[in-house]
Amino acid sequence: MLEMRRILGLAWPILIGQLAIIAFGVIDTAMVGRYSPLDLAALGLGSSIYVSVYISLTGIVVALQPIVGQLYGAQRYSEIGEAVRQAGWLAAVLALLGCCLLYFPGPLLRLTHAPQQLTERTLDYLRLLSFGLPASLVFRIYTSLSNGIAKPRNVMAIQIMALLLKIPANAWFIFGGLGLPALGGTGCALASTLINWSTCLLALGLMMRHPAYRRFGCFSHFSRPAWARQMELLKLGIPMGLSYLIEVTAYTFMALFIARFGTIQLAGHQIAANLGAVLYMTPLSIGIATSTLVAQHLGARQPLAARTVSRHGIVLAVGLALLYSAILVCARPLIIAAYTPDPGVAAAAMPLLLLVGMFHPWDALQCTSAFVLRGHKIAVVPTLIYAVALWGVGIGGGYYFGFNLSGRVPHALTGAGGFWFAACLSAATAAIMLLGYWHFKFNRQSQLISTATQ
Numbered sequence: 001m002l003e004m005r006r007i008l009g010l011a012w013p014i015l016i017g018q019l020a021i022i023a024f025g026v027i028d029t030a031m032v033g034r035y036s037p038l039d040l041a042a043l044g045l046g047s048s049i050y051v052s053v054y055i056s057l058t059g060i061v062v063a064l065q066p067i068v069g070q071l072y073g074a075q076r077y078s079e080i081g082e083a084v085r086q087a088g089w090l091a092a093v094l095a096l097l098g099c100c101l102l103y104f105p106g107p108l109l110r111l112t113h114a115p116q117q118l119t120e121r122t123l124d125y126l127r128l129l130s131f132g133l134p135a136s137l138v139f140r141i142y143t144s145l146s147n148g149i150a151k152p153r154n155v156m157a158i159q160i161m162a163l164l165l166k167i168p169a170n171a172w173f174i175f176g177g178l179g180l181p182a183l184g185g186t187g188c189a190l191a192s193t194l195i196n197w198s199t200c201l202l203a204l205g206l207m208m209r210h211p212a213y214r215r216f217g218c219f220s221h222f223s224r225p226a227w228a229r230q231m232e233l234l235k236l237g238i239p240m241g242l243s244y245l246i247e248v249t250a251y252t253f254m255a256l257f258i259a260r261f262g263t264i265q266l267a268g269h270q271i272a273a274n275l276g277a278v279l280y281m282t283p284l285s286i287g288i289a290t291s292t293l294v295a296q297h298l299g300a301r302q303p304l305a306a307r308t309v310s311r312h313g314i315v316l317a318v319g320l321a322l323l324y325s326a327i328l329v330c331a332r333p334l335i336i337a338a339y340t341p342d343p344g345v346a347a348a349a350m351p352l353l354l355l356v357g358m359f360h361p362w363d364a365l366q367c368t369s370a371f372v373l374r375g376h377k378i379a380v381v382p383t384l385i386y387a388v389a390l391w392g393v394g395i396g397g398g399y400y401f402g403f404n405l406s407g408r409v410p411h412a413l414t415g416a417g418g419f420w421f422a423a424c425l426s427a428a429t430a431a432i433m434l435l436g437y438w439h440f441k442f443n444r445q446s447q448l449i450s451t452a453t454q
Helices: 002-033 035-059 064-073 077-103 106-112 114-128 133-148 153-175 185-209 227-263 263-299 304-329 332-339 343-375 380-402 416-453
Strands: none
Touching: 002 035, 002 153, 002 185, 002 263, 002 304, 002 332, 035 077, 035 106, 035 114, 035 133, 035 185, 035 263, 064 077, 064 114, 064 227, 064 263, 064 343, 077 106, 077 114, 077 133, 077 227, 077 263, 077 332, 106 114, 114 185, 114 263, 133 185, 133 263, 227 263, 227 380, 227 416, 263 304, 263 332, 263 343, 263 416, 304 332, 304 343, 304 416, 332 343, 343 380, 343 416, 380 416
C-alpha cells in the first residue's frame, strides 16, 4: 500500500496538469463548435496533424525522464544538469524539423481529399501552431526533469495558469472583439502559440532560480553537443518517439480517412476523439508516476521494489478506466449536448462514445504497461508491438470495416464506427502483448539475479 500511495501522490498533480492541457482541446472543440461546423471540422483535421508531429517529437525529448529518474535514484545529481543541456540541443534540432512539417503540411492534407475550403482553414491553423512548437519542446524538457525527480507540482501550477489564460484568449480570438476580427478555428492556434511561449519562459526561469532545480546546475555552464550523451538520448528517444508517432498517427489517419465520409461524421469523430483523449489522461498520469518510481528504484538497484510499483500502477490504471467507461456510457447524451447543439453531429457522435467506453480500459492497460517498460529503458520492442497492433490491426482493420471492403460488414461498423471498433481491437492487442513482454522481461531478470546469487 505504501507504493500505491506513492504512485497516487505523484500521479494526482500530473493528472491535474495533463487535464489542464487536454482542456485546451476540449475548450477549442466546444468554442469552435459554436462558431461553425466547418471550423470544427478544420480544427479536428488540423489538430490531428499537429498532435502527430508534436507527440512524436516530444516522445524523443521525454527520453530525458527515465535517464534523470535513474540518475536521481543512484544519487548522481551532478550528471542531471548535463543531461538537461544535451536534451536542449536535441530539442533545437527537432523544433526545426517540426516547424517545417507544420508550415508545409500539403502532402498530409492531400491524403484527406477534403474540400478546398476545409483545406485552407486547416492550413492557416497549422501554420500558426508551427511558431509555438519550439516553446512546447523546451517546456517538455522542464516537464521531463520535474517528473524524473518526482517534483510534478510546479509543472501542474504552470499548466493550470496556461488554462486560465486560454479561455479568455480563445474567446477573444475566435469570436473577435476590441477591434480584432473573428478568426474562428485559427484563433485557437494563435492563443495556443502565445501561451506556449509564456509557459516556456516561465519554465526556464524556474530551472535557473528554483531550489529544486538549481542544485543540478542546468545553466551553470555552456555545453557543446556530446556524442555519447546524444546517443543515450537517441537510443531511447527514437523508439519512444516512434511509438508515440505510431500511437498518434493511428488516430490521425482515422481522422484523415473519416474526413472522406463528410463534415458531420468528422465532427462527430472529433467529439469522440476529444473525450478519448480526456480519459487517457488518467492512465497516462499513473503511467508517468509509475515509470518515475520504477526508474528511481532501478537506479538504486532495487528491482523487486520496481516490480511491485509496476504491478500496483497497472492495477490502479485499469480499475479507474473501468469506472470511467461506465460513467461515459451512461452519460453520453449529456456529454454530447455540452459539445454541440447540432442534432446531426450529436447523432453521429452517440454510437462512437459507446465504442470509446469499450476502448478505454484496454488503452489504460497498454499505456501503463508501456510506461513500466520505459522506466526500465526498454523501448524498441514496445515500438514494434505498437506498429503491429495500432497500424496493422487499428488502421488496417479500420479501413476494412469503415469502407466495407468485403461488402458484408454490418452497417453499424461502417464509417467512423468501423474505425473506432478496429481501434478497440488494436488497443486490446497492444495491451496483451506489452503486458506479456513485461512479465517475460521480469521473469528473465529474476532468473539472472537468482543465478548470480547462487
